[in-house]
Amino acid sequence: MSVGRTGLCLALCLATASAERIFTTSADAATAERASFALIAERHPQDGPHVDLRFRVDRAEFVIEASMNLVFLDWMIDTSREDPERIDDSELPEIAVRLERYFAQQMPVRIDGIVVPPAIRAVQVNAPDESLLPLFPISGWKGLRKIFFNLAYPLKAAPDEISLAWPAYPPDLLSPLPQKPPLEIATEWTADGLRSSVLFTRAEPGFTWRRPSGELSSRLEKVPTPSAPTPFVPPYATLAIGLFVVAFGAAALAKRPPVVALGTGVLAAVVVIIVRPSGPAFLSFGTRAPAQLDPAEATRIFTALQTNLYRAFDYEAESSIYDALAESVDGELLEETYLSVRRALVMEEEGGAMSRVVSVRPIATSVVSQGEIEEAGVAARAFTVDAKWQVDGRVTHWGHAHDRTNEYEGRFTVAASANGWRIHDAEITRQERVDGAESDAEEVVPPIPAEDEEL
Secondary structure, eight states: OOOHHHHHHHHHHTTOOOOOOOOOOSHHHHHHHHHHHHHHHHHSOOOSSOEEEEEEEOSSEEEEEEEEEHHHHHHHSOOOOSSTTOOOGGGHHHHHHHHHHHHHHHSOEEETTEEEOOEEEEEEEOOOOGGGGGGOTTTTHHHHOEEEEEEEEEOSSOOSEEEEEOOOOOBOTTOSSSSOOBOOEEEEEEETTEEEEEEEOSSSOEEEEEOOOSOGGGGSOOOOOOOOOBOSBOHHHHHHHHHHHHHHHHHHHTTOOHHHHHHHHHHHHHHHHHHOOOOOGGGOBSOBOOOOOOHHHHHHHHHHHHHHHHHGGGBSSHHHHHHHHHTTBOTHHHHHHHHHHHHHHHHHHHHOOEEEEEEEEEEEEEEEEEEEEEETTEEEEEEEEEEEEEEEEEEEETTEEEEEEEEEEEEEEEEEETTEEEEEEEEEEEEEEOSOGGGGGGSSSOOOOGGGGOO
16 A cells, blocks of 8 residues: 555654643543543443553652552452442542552652652542443443542652552453453653653562663664765865975075975975865865765664654654654654644544554665755755565553554655755555454454554
8 A cells, every 4th residue: 555755654653652641620621531531441441450550750759640440449459438339529538548558558669769658649530421331241330430549759859760569460350361360551651751661560560760861862873974075176185286386486496406396395295195184175176976875874874764763752742752853854754744743642632542653673675776866956965765664553541552563665765964864755655564453353352443553
């Protein structure tokens, strides 16, 4: 299937992650939450125990945003509710105290080696849509009703390291195995402007975040710098000729023998040629085109640019995404890609699901041609490659991670700019899902909609 240039942006941008979700107690937020939950439940019923976790490192605090249904809550702590299938507002304060005590004891959070106790806040329950109850045949109302809360850990300064171990792993009631295995809990960690996926399991419950070092450029693949065109007659050669004439003329005016005058001029020219001073630019004449790139070097340049293009979507702030994209993409393609990223983020916030690029695997890259392109009346070195690659993406919601792998083929033009090599143009000629999509029909739950398959 031919996708074209716009297809590149959509394929990349639909793999971005959603903005963080903040729970409030306002009526508007509750309405939006119910609508979002209904949409997710329709596309992916969440029967049995489920939890949705988001970890966020802010300037003043480390926050864990949690949302779990009552099946998960009851497995984790004893709440002694009057009605087992719901939580009354009057019961929330006592449940909040028990949750705070549970996490303080069962999940000690170490910030730069010091255990910091949590403070629970923003505790609330949802008001689910009764029409969704048939989607929860195993757990009924307890699977449909949820409790939201935040665990906040104050920070005295920007932390360098945060470590914790998630303690609760109820059995996966949707598993077809006779002995239900413990849940694996997929989450997302946002810190220092970067988002990353984290998977908690009973076998490996711990995670340690360490502050990355360096600026934006240090987190991207290094791309070789384009070699500049060399002058046909470099400045030092012009300078050598000039000094020869001056030295020879001075010796001649001093009535030195011709051999001495010639030797003086040659000596001056040889010294300049050996030292090879840069000299002023006006002393150079003509230009000599740089030698063509070795195909292996051109492949390395393109692979690094393509990797960095996908890595741009690990950033949280739009300005950082744009800056990271600008390290790989140039010209109109940069603006087009950036705008598509923003559209994808908005769509994702409305849909409630998160998707991100996990890895990029080049399969085949071949250099088609090398030459020049003209941009704004200026000629620039360029080369064209045909590429085939695979992208692993992950959709994370309600504690589950669903992996998708797409394979692409396309043709890219890479040009040398004042800032280095950049992808100047792109055309996607084929895309195909290759992770065995037909196996989804055998799952207990329906698959994620097609729009989440684009990576």
